[in-house]
């Protein structure tokens with residue numbers, strides 16, 4: 001693929017002189033998209049790394065900030081939609097005919113990524129359009145966010161997903177935006193990168209463990225959610241999320257005939273979001289909105305990975321999570 005056709009965050013045409021110098025001293029590797037660099041234990045394409053550096057230099061968390069965090073393809077879009085819907089229900093909209101925000105923009109438009117949205121080009125982006133609570137998102141591991149939890153009550157919600165389904169979801173997504181047919185070689189290449197811990201925002205295991213440990217150490221600041229639990233018991237999980245965010249469902253809400261919980265779950269379901277006009281048109285981060293929605297099934301990896309691939313991943317998981325108390 002021609003370099004210019006890549007989404008901006010994957011390219012290398014937005015680097016300061018300082019970053020070019022830094023990059024020349026970092027461990028690097030190459031995949032089918034381009035070069036990745038390891039900074040503070042995490043792999044980034046060059047422009048994303050510039051965004052990370054800009055973010056680290058310029059971001060000042062506010063007390064009420066909420067950050068949605070994830071490894072790519074773990075349920076980010078869904079979690080963003082749920083968070084928006086939960087907060088939106090607190091607003092008095094009885095007098096207004098305005099569209100729900102989720103009908104006016106894609107969840108990624110409402111909740112921008114810090115490192116490859118807001119801070120991609122500058123360490124001082126204009127954040128004045130955000131009202132409190134400010135909603136942001138990130139794919140960076142927890143330690144690289146450098147949030148001083150002792151001084152800032154800002155909240156982070158992390159969603160984790162079975163890495164085998166993440167892998168297959170990444171494969172579909174990358175084929176879509178590279179405008180390629182589903183190519184098994186691409187899946188094998190992503191699998192190798194994953195196993196070697198060198199994928200974009202990887203290693204996957206370190207990513208998950210950074211937030212897992214953060215959730216144990218700072219339970220009021222970091223909520224750890226699992227995609228599979230959101231699928232199997234959505235009402236329990238959305239209530240958990242609401243409580244963590246400080247906007248629990250009231251008794252009246254729980255008693256409503258077609259309850260608020262159900263309404264939010266329905267509004268944010270894959271079927272509902274993907275059929276909204278806004279998500280059938282337009283794009284974000286050079287990706288067509290529709291590509292953020294596919295099957296949303298647990299265990300889809302079974303249809304694509306070989307037994308050998310599954311076994312290898314399972315063995316790595318066991319080894320990497322040993323002693324952490326984290327189970328998947």
Ligand SMILES: Nc1ncnc2c1ncn2[C@@H]1O[C@H](COP(=O)(O)OS(=O)(=O)O)[C@@H](OP(=O)(O)O)[C@H]1O
Pocket residue numbers: 070071072073074075076077078081165168169170172268269270271273292293294295296297300
């Ligand atoms: N509302 C809703 N409910 C359940 N599942 C959903 C929803 N929206 C998106 N999805 C599925 O999530 C997968 C995409 O992951 P992300 O949203 O993390 O992608 S991204 O990192 O933001 O690009 C991708 O999973 P796969 O279908 O397995 O590819 C999407 O289909």
